[in-house]
Amino acid sequence: MYARNALTIGNFFVAVSSTLVSYTLLSYLSTFISSGDLGVAIASGGVLSVVAFLFMPRLVARHGPQQLALFMTVIEIIMLFAAAVAPRTLASAALIIFVLALQPVVFYQLDLLLEATVSNENTTGRVRTFFLTGGNVGSLVAPLIIGTLLSGGEYYTFVFAAAGAALMPFIVLLALRRLPQGETQGPSPVRDTLRRIARDRDLAAVTVGHFILYAFYIWAPLYVPVYLHAELHIPWATLGWMFSIMLLPYLVIEYPAGWVADRILGDKEMMLAGFVIAGGALAAVGLLTKATALWLILAVLVSTRVGAAFVESMTEGHFFRRVSEKDIVSVSVFRGVWPLADALAPLAGGAILAFGSYQSFFFLTGGFVLVTGVISTLLVRDFR
Numbered sequence: 001m002y003a004r005n006a007l008t009i010g011n012f013f014v015a016v017s018s019t020l021v022s023y024t025l026l027s028y029l030s031t032f033i034s035s036g037d038l039g040v041a042i043a044s045g046g047v048l049s050v051v052a053f054l055f056m057p058r059l060v061a062r063h064g065p066q067q068l069a070l071f072m073t074v075i076e077i078i079m080l081f082a083a084a085v086a087p088r089t090l091a092s093a094a095l096i097i098f099v100l101a102l103q104p105v106v107f108y109q110l111d112l113l114l115e116a117t118v119s120n121e122n123t124t125g126r127v128r129t130f131f132l133t134g135g136n137v138g139s140l141v142a143p144l145i146i147g148t149l150l151s152g153g154e155y156y157t158f159v160f161a162a163a164g165a166a167l168m169p170f171i172v173l174l175a176l177r178r179l180p181q182g183e184t185q186g187p188s189p190v191r192d193t194l195r196r197i198a199r200d201r202d203l204a205a206v207t208v209g210h211f212i213l214y215a216f217y218i219w220a221p222l223y224v225p226v227y228l229h230a231e232l233h234i235p236w237a238t239l240g241w242m243f244s245i246m247l248l249p250y251l252v253i254e255y256p257a258g259w260v261a262d263r264i265l266g267d268k269e270m271m272l273a274g275f276v277i278a279g280g281a282l283a284a285v286g287l288l289t290k291a292t293a294l295w296l297i298l299a300v301l302v303s304t305r306v307g308a309a310f311v312e313s314m315t316e317g318h319f320f321r322r323v324s325e326k327d328i329v330s331v332s333v334f335r336g337v338w339p340l341a342d343a344l345a346p347l348a349g350g351a352i353l354a355f356g357s358y359q360s361f362f363f364l365t366g367g368f369v370l371v372t373g374v375i376s377t378l379l380v381r382d383f384r
Helices: 002-029 035-063 065-085 090-115 121-149 156-166 168-176 190-199 201-231 236-246 248-263 268-287 294-322 328-355 358-378
Strands: none
Touching: 002 035, 002 065, 002 090, 002 121, 002 156, 002 168, 002 201, 035 065, 035 090, 035 328, 065 090, 065 156, 065 168, 090 121, 090 156, 090 328, 121 156, 121 236, 121 248, 121 294, 156 168, 201 236, 201 268, 201 294, 201 328, 201 358, 236 248, 236 294, 248 268, 248 294, 268 294, 268 358, 328 358
16 A cells, blocks of 8 residues: 555656646747757657667666666756756756656656556556546646746746756655565567557557547647747736646546446546547637637636546556556557657647648647547447
């Protein structure tokens, strides 16, 4: 029980840090990097992370996920404080993008540690959504911090310093006690695992669905804040509380959804509904203008996260019902879609904005999430 609680509390602090960075990253970089280079700059972090994931199974087998999580988080803290010391420089941009690259790698270690605590797969949905709830609370708190820190001006240095400080309690939690790590299989070549997943329609479908979710997690947190702030001129003090309310669905929906999936309904139906809501609402952001009432903007923002909360809880629960912590390569491939989305989604976003407007960006990305999400969900094999 200590291990699950420590990981869930730790996930809270990790989420505070990552949300502080992701929600302000594009606005920060746009102050000194041209719009044409933004997508490439952010995508470079995803490429670095994809490369790191190729080596992760062997590193985990050799050093263990707890030690790797501690080491990488210390590196993140150092880079965040270094970026805060040298604001609006290419060096600070490189450091923040490197932090972005490390985030999915750290989360992969937490996946393995959490899965080692699960002995009954009928509880997977509840265990994972309880863990996700810790992160969701952190994601809800972070925008309030952003609104407070940036209310007097765009002092992004304070945001990065706060992101580094938020990771310190996580270090303490992981260092206090050795957590269960389970028995891991010898890492098979990644290509063999990819071949196995490709031949398993269910695993392939849920992995693709998870990739689509993480593409959404690039397009929504990066481009919605800069659109609302730079184009619709909504101040950060207002956006802070709006984004906190926007993230409430994760807190309200995910754990009950995991319980329902374990006991009553299964994963497929809620995953399908989630993609329809998330994609449709992301497309609707393109309809928002300066004349749109704040309550309507907020309603659209909340709807994006209602859909994403259903998708996240269902894809996480469904995949980890099929694998254990022993299968470190399969978990690496599944979690590796996060950096793959980090590499591809910003390039797609940059290409759309290079030839179109923010309106066309949201219509196209929202439509992609809806259509491809529905197709991948229909290929998932439900457990009930």
